Every structure is written in C-alpha cells, then in structure tokens.
Amino acid sequence: MRNKLSTLVVALILFGIGLNAQEVKTDVRINQYGQIVESVQLDAEARNSILTFVSENENYKFWFDNRVYFDGGIFFDGWDKDDVVGVDENTTFNPIGNGATIRRARIAMxxxxxxxxYGEIDFDFSGSATEIKDAYIKYTNDARDFNVKAGHFREGFSMETTTTSRYVTFIERSLISKFAPSRHLGLQVNYMKDKYLLVGGVHFNEQGGFEEVEFSQDANKDNGTDEGYSFTGRAVFRPIIDNEKVIHIGAAASYRTPKTHLEVPNSYRFSTRSISNVNRKKYLDTDDISNVDNNTLWNVELAGAYKNMMFQSEYINNDIKRLDDLSDVNLNGFYAQVGYLLGDGKYNYNKNEGEFTQVSRGSEKGELEVAFRFDYIDLNDEKAGVYGGSANGYTLGFNYHINSNIKLVLDYSYLDHDRYANGKGKLYVGHDVNGDLTKDPREVVEAKGKAGDDYGQLQMRIEIDF
Incomplete structure (x- = not known):
C-alpha cells in the first residue's frame, strides 16, 4: 500500500512539472499588475558599438545613446596693443584661466x-547638475516621409543648431548659435522628400534646467502669467542630392513672445562665452532688453558637400520689438566654414533633418579632418542704446575620427572683440587717458580695432559615444 501511495505521489509531481513546463512554453506573458501583455522577442546587437535590442522586423527597438566629452583649454595673449602712448605692452586686458571640464555627460534612452x-529621454549631468535635454514622443507614417512630435526638443531653426553635438565640426558652435532657439516644449510637424524638407511647429517654455522651471512655475503661481509662445518654420531645398554630393539651400523664421522661464519678465538677453566652455567670461552680453513685445528671427543657410569636401554657412537676423515707444533692437551675425577629409572618407548628409551627420572613414585606422570657420556677431544697436559688443572669430580645427565611437578634436581660435564687449560692465576693454584700465568703452583711447579683449585659445576634446 505504501509503495502504491509513493508511486501515486511521484506521478502527481511529474504531472505538475509537465503542466508547468507546458505553461512556460506558451506565449502568454503576465505583467506586474496581473495583466496579459504582448510579447515580442528582441535580439541584442552592438550597432557601431551602440547596445541595441531589436525585433526581427525592427518594429520594436531599444537602444542607448550616451556621450562623454572631456575638454581642456589654454589661452594666449592677443595682438600687440603697445601703440598707446604711456601704456605698457599688455595684449589681454582680463586674465583668463586655463582649465579642463566635462563638457557633456549625456545618458539617453x-x-x-x-x-x-518613437520615444526619447535624454539627460545631461555635466556641471554636477541634472538637466533634461530631449524628452518627446514622435509618430512617423509608414511611408517615412511625415512625422509629428510633441514634448521637449530642438526647434526647427538653424542647420548648425539642429545638428547634434556629436557631429558638429568644431568643439563649440558658432557665435550666432546663441540667437537660434534651442530646446523648448512644443508640437512640431516634419515633411521630408529627397529634394526638400518642410518643418513647422508651435513652442512654449524651456524645461531643461531647475532654474528655468522654477521661474516659470513662480510666474504662474504668483501672477497667473501666460508662459509665452513661438511659431517656428524651416524650409530646405536640395537641387542636387545623391550618395556623393549635395547642395543645401535653406531658410527659417520664428515669431516669439517672451517666455516665463526667463528670470526678468518681458525681456530678452543674448550673451555668449565666445566659443569656449572653459573660459567662463561672457564678453558679449546685451544685458536684459526690457519691455519686449516680441522678437522675430530669420535665417538663410547655404551648404554643400562633394565626397571629402564640405562647406556650410548661415546668416541670422534678430529683430526685437519693444513697448512704451522704446526703440526696436536689431542684432545679427553669420558664420562660414569649410572642411576637408584627408583620407578616402566622405561627408554624409541626413535629408530627414537637413544637416550633416557622421562622416564615413576611409580607413580602419581612422580619418583625419581639417576645417576652418569664420564667425561674426553684432550685439550693438546704437539707435536702441544696446551695446552688447561685437566679435570676429577665426577657428582652425583638426578632428581625428578614430572609429565610430571615439573622436579627438583640436581647435585653435582667435577672438577679436570690440570696445563694447565688456560683459555688461564687468570686464576691461582698454585704457583711459591716464593709462589705467577701464571698463567704460567711452573712455577707451585705443584706436578702433585695438580696444576690446583679443586673445587666442587652444582647445582639445576627447569624445566617446556609446
């Protein structure tokens, strides 16, 4: 009897194991809330060393897009200014500290x-602070020529600004990039064909850093203030485009009202650190332009590439309309750059975004690139009484694309600031009649072209994308 009972128990156990095995083999999946959920098999791959999980038909895909940029900078005196009587030779009015920094530390999914x-969330941890960069949802039709996205992302304005930092040619974007709107909350529609690209969107506040969010929330809580809005559009025409060459002709415009993420209500301020993140001085600074009703941006873009050669240029105009009979303000600037790959590599163009993307290397040993850019920005408007300064920038760059994930960058730049580039009254721009340094451009005795801080800077970057 005991043996029969033991046999029965063993049989029941084996039967239970069989049932469990059968359940495991089914396609039914239960989530943590007890709901039956859809299940898709994903395979793990390293695509250009980017960890990617993808289904066989690629209808489902998940991947990481992380970046670390280690930057360093050394600064040098500018041209000789000893033509001023009674002034000792001193070519840089404000000392600049050499240094190093983590320019970007990005984690994106x-x-x-x-x-x-499509969904994306992107955080930046550089500067020992957390900032949301991209956080949005996008729908793309089956033909892949139309998409609409909503969330926090770059507005469709300026070829250089919409290009990811991974693929810009130089360590820092041009001086006029400060005019171009970057990431804001909004809704945007894109229509793409081989010959043209059309972009249109409505945008609201910035939601990247803690301060911007706090300013906006306080304005809403304390005063019930509308957060402002922008309408931005861009059009690109490509009369020539194939695998080896492209001609890009573009234009964009944006109508903008002041946003509540700004510290001073109903104002705009444009400032820049002169193409360096190591040197923290902002020579070019309009200070707060008050009583702003709206501002209108427009630009034109001309770019092209043929095999291992490329050029890219933009002009941006910035018109600021003010209330209470205050004079309107006009600011503007441009840049022009060329690049050349010394090996058998090739420049690539992304027609869906209207920008250059990662270069193709001509050798397993990598690809060496040499490039030159001229910058000009003017933040002065005498009629409006705005003197934010103007500057010319000359940059010679060398990029070594080791592989798809590692890039070494070396840039030498020379910055030539005018007498009004005094960091809203904080920086020296020349000497007075007594030979003493002065921050007041009206007291400067140096000849035109000699006033303002002029200096050279050598910057390097080690970049990894993974």
Missing part, C-alpha cells in the same frame, strides 16, 4: 514601438 512610434 530611445525606443521604437509598434513600428510607427
């Missing part, structure tokens, strides 16, 4: 779901 839906 990206996903494609149900074939047509």
């Amino acid at each position: 990206k996903v494609v779901m149900h074939k047509n839906w």
Whole structure:
C-alpha cells in the first residue's frame, strides 16, 4: 500500500512539472499588475558599438545613446596693443584661466514601438547638475516621409543648431548659435522628400534646467502669467542630392513672445562665452532688453558637400520689438566654414533633418579632418542704446575620427572683440587717458580695432559615444 501511495505521489509531481513546463512554453506573458501583455522577442546587437535590442522586423527597438566629452583649454595673449602712448605692452586686458571640464555627460534612452512610434529621454549631468535635454514622443507614417512630435526638443531653426553635438565640426558652435532657439516644449510637424524638407511647429517654455522651471512655475503661481509662445518654420531645398554630393539651400523664421522661464519678465538677453566652455567670461552680453513685445528671427543657410569636401554657412537676423515707444533692437551675425577629409572618407548628409551627420572613414585606422570657420556677431544697436559688443572669430580645427565611437578634436581660435564687449560692465576693454584700465568703452583711447579683449585659445576634446 505504501509503495502504491509513493508511486501515486511521484506521478502527481511529474504531472505538475509537465503542466508547468507546458505553461512556460506558451506565449502568454503576465505583467506586474496581473495583466496579459504582448510579447515580442528582441535580439541584442552592438550597432557601431551602440547596445541595441531589436525585433526581427525592427518594429520594436531599444537602444542607448550616451556621450562623454572631456575638454581642456589654454589661452594666449592677443595682438600687440603697445601703440598707446604711456601704456605698457599688455595684449589681454582680463586674465583668463586655463582649465579642463566635462563638457557633456549625456545618458539617453530611445525606443521604437509598434513600428510607427518613437520615444526619447535624454539627460545631461555635466556641471554636477541634472538637466533634461530631449524628452518627446514622435509618430512617423509608414511611408517615412511625415512625422509629428510633441514634448521637449530642438526647434526647427538653424542647420548648425539642429545638428547634434556629436557631429558638429568644431568643439563649440558658432557665435550666432546663441540667437537660434534651442530646446523648448512644443508640437512640431516634419515633411521630408529627397529634394526638400518642410518643418513647422508651435513652442512654449524651456524645461531643461531647475532654474528655468522654477521661474516659470513662480510666474504662474504668483501672477497667473501666460508662459509665452513661438511659431517656428524651416524650409530646405536640395537641387542636387545623391550618395556623393549635395547642395543645401535653406531658410527659417520664428515669431516669439517672451517666455516665463526667463528670470526678468518681458525681456530678452543674448550673451555668449565666445566659443569656449572653459573660459567662463561672457564678453558679449546685451544685458536684459526690457519691455519686449516680441522678437522675430530669420535665417538663410547655404551648404554643400562633394565626397571629402564640405562647406556650410548661415546668416541670422534678430529683430526685437519693444513697448512704451522704446526703440526696436536689431542684432545679427553669420558664420562660414569649410572642411576637408584627408583620407578616402566622405561627408554624409541626413535629408530627414537637413544637416550633416557622421562622416564615413576611409580607413580602419581612422580619418583625419581639417576645417576652418569664420564667425561674426553684432550685439550693438546704437539707435536702441544696446551695446552688447561685437566679435570676429577665426577657428582652425583638426578632428581625428578614430572609429565610430571615439573622436579627438583640436581647435585653435582667435577672438577679436570690440570696445563694447565688456560683459555688461564687468570686464576691461582698454585704457583711459591716464593709462589705467577701464571698463567704460567711452573712455577707451585705443584706436578702433585695438580696444576690446583679443586673445587666442587652444582647445582639445576627447569624445566617446556609446
């Protein structure tokens, strides 16, 4: 009897194991809330060393997009200014400290779901602070020529600004990039064909850093203030485009009202650190332009590439309309750059975004690139009484694209600031009649072209994308 009972118990156990094994083999999946959920098999791959999980039909995909940029900078005196009587030779009025920094430390996660839906969230941890960069949802049609996205992302304005930092040619974007709107909350529609690209969107506040969010929330809580809005559009025409060459002709415009993420209500301020993140001085600074009703931006873009040669240029005009019979303000600037790959590599163009993307290396040993850029920005408007300074920038760059993930960058720049580039009254711009340094451009005795801080800077970057 005991043996029969033991046999029965063993049989029941084996039967239970069989049932469990059968359940495991089914496609039914239960989530943490007890709901039956859809299950798709994903395979793990390293695509250009980027860890990617993807389904067989690629309707589902998940991958990381992380970056670390280690930058350093050394600064040198500018041209000789000893033509001023009674002034000792001193070519840089304000001392600049050499240094190093983590320029970017980005962690991003990206996903494609149900074939047509895309999501992205991107954080930056540089500067020992956390900032949201991209956080949005996008729908793309089956033909892949139309998409609409909503969330926090770059507005469709300026070829240089919409290009990811991974693929810009130089360590820092041009001086006029400070005019171009960057990331804001909004809704945007894109329509793409081989010959043209059309972009249009409505945008609101910035939601990247803690301070911007706090300013906006306080304005809403304390005063019930509308957060402002912008309408931005861009059009690109490509009369020539194939695998080896492209001609890009573009234009964009943006109508903008002041946003509540700004510290001073109903104002705009434009400032820049002169193409360096190591040197923290902002020579070019309009200070707060008050009583602003709106501002209008427009630009034109001309770019092209043929095999291992490229050029890119933009002009941006910035018109600021003010209330209470105050004079309107006009600011503007441009840049022009050329690049050349010394090996058998090739410049690549992304027609869906209207920008240059990662270069193709001509050798397993990597690709060496040499480039030159001229910058000009003018933040002065005498009629409006705005003197933010103007500057010319000359940059010679060398990029070594070791592989798809590692890039070494070396840039030498020379910055030539005018007498009004005094960091809203904080920086010296020349000497007075007594030979003493002065921050007041009206007291400067140096000849035109000799006033203002002029200096050279040598910057390097070690970049990894993974």
